[in-house]
Amino acid sequence: MxxxxxxxxxxxxxxxxxxxxxxxxxxxxxxxxxxxxxxxxxxxxxxxxxxxxxxxxxxxxxxxxxxxxxxxxxxxxxxxxxxxxxxxxxxxxxxxxxxxxxxWEGERAYEPQPMVGPSPWLFECGDLIPRSGRALDVASGRGRHALLLASTGLQVTAVDRDAEALARLQAQADRLELPVTTRVVDLETGTPDLGDDGYDLVVVTRYLHRPLVPQLLLSLAPGGLLLYETFLAQQAEVGHPKNPDFLLQPGELRQLVAPLEILREFEGEFDGQWIAAIAARR
Missing domain, CATH: 3.40.250.10 (Rhodanese-like domain)
Known part of the structure; x- marks a missing residue:
């Protein structure tokens, strides 16, 4: 950058x-x-x-x-x-x-606060993330992960169905001279076009569409890394989402990413939310 x-x-x-x-x-x-x-x-x-x-x-x-x-x-x-x-x-x-x-001489507060921005799971797995190559940011939204990953040297493809969010992301990435390419894709219809196969890194956070997972696994290059993090079923008891289609059962994420090699995983409460997360290699 x-x-x-x-x-x-x-x-x-x-x-x-x-x-x-x-x-x-x-x-x-x-x-x-x-x-x-x-x-x-x-x-x-x-x-x-x-x-x-x-x-x-x-x-x-x-x-x-x-x-x-x-x-x-x-x-x-x-x-x-x-x-x-x-x-x-x-x-x-x-x-x-x-x-x-x-x-500053004005009022100060001292309570801790979680960092905004990228998923904490990316930081937890930072030592696993490749320093070069191609990355796919799935359901990227405005690109909090795409921008950060591109700033480290990865060539990032960001896919989402929100054309307005992607247009903003592309404009900002271009102004910052970051290697980000955006693609407007409906991830829940047919066989979505995720771009070329062979990604060294695929990132999915706070998004779940179970029929898409096999295609995500196929999009990984040999040795490629999948970082996946989303909500557990217990989340419905404390907040959103509540639709079971968007909530994982305990142990389900491990089954969904088989036969990838699981490097790290987490299931439980984090910052008041119930989360399942996994790092797995093809």
């Missing part, structure tokens, strides 16, 4: 006082520090935690590119990377707290 320093001119440097006014007016606050800094040193109440190491996913996480966003870190160093990326991706009201949180 190549970030153009000329986009810094589109970022508005703001004082703590002006930042407080932005927050009071409803601006989204993006804190790009570590989780330890976020809770240990305190954060602006309501701030979204997205460490700078995974900032490539930010354009997919922030819903409205025309809405004001205030980016913070501790000393206004890491925030410069984040603001440059957002401006280059097409966000039009990007603000940076010029002093960093070190100069």
């Amino acid at each position: 190549q970030l153009d320093p000329s986009y810094d001119r589109q970022v508005r440097q703001v004082s703590p006082e002006d930042a407080a006014a932005l927050v009071a007016a409803g601006a989204r606050v993006l804190d790009v520090r570590t989780p330890q800094e976020y809770s240990g040193l305190g954060h602006i109440p309501g701030a979204t935690l997205l460490p700078v190491q995974i900032i490539a996913s930010a354009p997919a996480i922030l819903e409205d590119p025309t809405a004001p966003v205030l980016v913070t870190c501790e000393h206004a160093v890491r925030s410069k990377v984040a603001t440059r990326l957002l401006a280059q991706a097409g966000f039009t009201q990007v603000h940076e707290l010029a002093t960093g949180m070190a100069g």
Whole structure:
């Protein structure tokens, strides 16, 4: 990913006082520090935690590119990377707290918060993810995984039936010079066209259509990695989804991905949700 320093001119440097006014007016606050800094040193109440190491996913996480966003870190160093990326991706009201949180004199909150953005299962399996090759992001939505994977050097194909979300993703990837190709595909009708076979990585998160799984397995190259994470049936007791078509039974994911070699798996409660996840190799 190549970030153009000329986009810094589109970022508005703001004082703590002006930042407080932005927050009071409803601006989204993006804190790009570590989780330890976020809770240990305190954060602006309501701030979204997205460490700078995974900032490539930010354009997919922030819903409205025309809405004001205030980016913070501790000393206004890491925030410069984040603001440059957002401006280059097409966000039009990007603000940076010029002093960093070190100069913030307003209210602070200290409660921990999960990182937004990519699935924690990707981080859990980060050492397994190839550093080059081709990746398929299934039911990609706005591309929180596609953008991040492309920023690591993978050639990513993102498929989804939401043409508007994919158009936005493609435009942002192009502006950031990231190798992402989008395809509008109805994954639940007939035999979906997933592009060429031979993917080194296939990622599926929070999506389940059981008839599609055999095609996903066939789309893997020899030695290719499947990362799959979605909801267990117990999730219906605490939230959505509730439709059993979108919920796995205990042990079902292992059966669905057979005969792949299972490298890692998880079933249980995570951050208040019931999740099944697997990493398996062809």
